[in-house]
Amino acid sequence: MKKLFSILLLLLQFSVVFAQNQPEDPSSKKIIGSWYSDVNPNIKWVFSQDGKVYNYNNDVFKVMYRYTISHSCQNNSDDNAEFITLMDKEGNEFCFKIKSINENKNGILSMVNMSNMETISFTNKK
DSSP: OOOEEEEEHHHHHHHHHHTTTTTOHHHHHHHHHEESSOOTTEEEEOTTTSEEEEEEEEEEEEEEEEEEEEEEEEEEEOOOOOEEEEEETOOOEEEEEEEEEEEGGEEEEEEEEEETTTTEEEEOOO
């Protein structure tokens, strides 16, 4: 009986340690959903799980891009940073460096447009 209790206690300790060391969701999972521009809340980007992002203005669909998240984008590469590459139907690529995605569940997506180095911010609440 003592042996069984010891094994159960050991399993419980492993599960508690394992649960505390779970990595946070990857960026590809955290970005899914609707994001509204801080500058103009009528502009909405909707990231889907299938690698597409839909842009709307005043709830009117404007354009769809394919997106990827990786450690490189165009001429930019950084093992410690993530980039979003948007590709339109003509094959044009647009590169953004991710600053943050919903850190501490704050509802903010912040990126740097690598073509002009401007920061753009979105919130997941209108």
